[in-house]
Amino acid sequence: MKISDVKELLDAEVLCGEENLGHDVFSACGCDMMSDVLAFAKDQAVLLTGLVNPQVVRTAEMMDMVCIVFVRSKRPSEAILKLAEASGIVVMATRVRMYEACGRLYINGLRGDKLKEHV
């Protein structure tokens, strides 16, 4: 699906990176623990999280992720958005909670691990 589909499915508000909504994404990861994202994420392009600090953007950047979704109505600061903008990462916020958000995306074809789809 495209990042714009993620926005629609989660009824999310795009906070930065609007110009990249047309990018394709194939997998996602839902996690509040950045240590675990760094340890376990593989080729996930979308990060769903309820954690709000600049390390979320840096973690996403290190993992080559292209979209961050803040769940549970969490709002990132301007400083966080600036970091994301500098890295070309789309940031959006949704009222939907983590479990529901992951479920909506998964059921519509955005899987957890791209590699598994080819097995």
Place this chain on the structure above:
Amino acid sequence: MSEPLVFHFEVDVSDFTSAGTASVTVKKNLRQLGLPSDVIRKLSIAMYEGEINMVIHAEGGTADVIVTEEYIDIILKDHGPGIPDVDLAMQEGYSTATAQIHSLGFGAGMGLPNMKRYSDEMKIDTELGVGTTVTMRIWIR
């Protein structure tokens, strides 16, 4: 590129929000050099984990990245308390980080194991009360 390319950073430990800036800078520079994306990714994750570790556990330090045609070395040197039991620290899930660090999304006990996982070679020199130097090598070919 015949001469090694060297990056040097002072890692600021006073502010957790700035942790990772050195890794981001290195990643951007290596992208411009056109290095393979898997090499860049391994290096940036390993270095980022190291930087976070320095901010969580140590009281200042330096990060040096040396890029040659064949490999990249990352040398992280801190003046923190040292690691009392390296084998224990290498175990996944073992962490001495505080609740405050957990609330920031780190301290899951994956830092050092991740650094080992994403580097091809890793060496830890540590002395209690003096500090720790972690050297990681990632082969380009």
